[in-house]
Amino acid sequence: MERRVTKIIYDEPSPEEAIRMIMETKSDLEHHHDNIEITAEAVATAVSLTHNIIKNRFLPDKAIDLLDDTLAHMVLSRVEDRPDCITADDVTAHLARQLKRPIADLKKNEREKLAKLNAQMKEKIIGQDAAIDTITDTIASRRTGISTKGGEQPMGSF
Secondary structure (H helix, E strand, O other): OOOOOOOOOOOOOOHHHHHHHHHHHHHHHHHHOOOOEEOHHHHHHHHHHHHHHOOOOOOOHHHHHHHHHHHHHHHHOOOOOOOOEEOHHHHHHHHHHHHOOOHHHHHOOHHHHHHHHHHHHHHHOOOOHHHHHHHHHHHHHHHOOOOOOOOOOOOOOO
């Protein structure tokens, strides 16, 4: 059977490519969910949030799933004054509900979180400044894409 089936490996598209891909196919998703329009802002937010938060799946699939879930929630909630489109706020609120996290956490900039991580850890852990510096540097380099290690490896092992 191996001779007849070829394994195709492809890299995850960049967030910009994922947005373009979703914009080209969003009409199918809109049609499937009672013609509720998906704004370009909602697509960009779905891609950005899933790219930064959901690490075990790939773009554009994870962003499409978030948009699909958001639309389904709107349709199934049977809101009488349901809007004609979903916005970035709708997408953010839905992901926050799914993850059981405050919306404000999802809106924080990744850079802000990483900048505060070192100080927050040093407040809680006393006498381990060198270890904390190593850990936060490793996390920051992996999260920002600076690290040269492959994406298949864990973020760190300490």
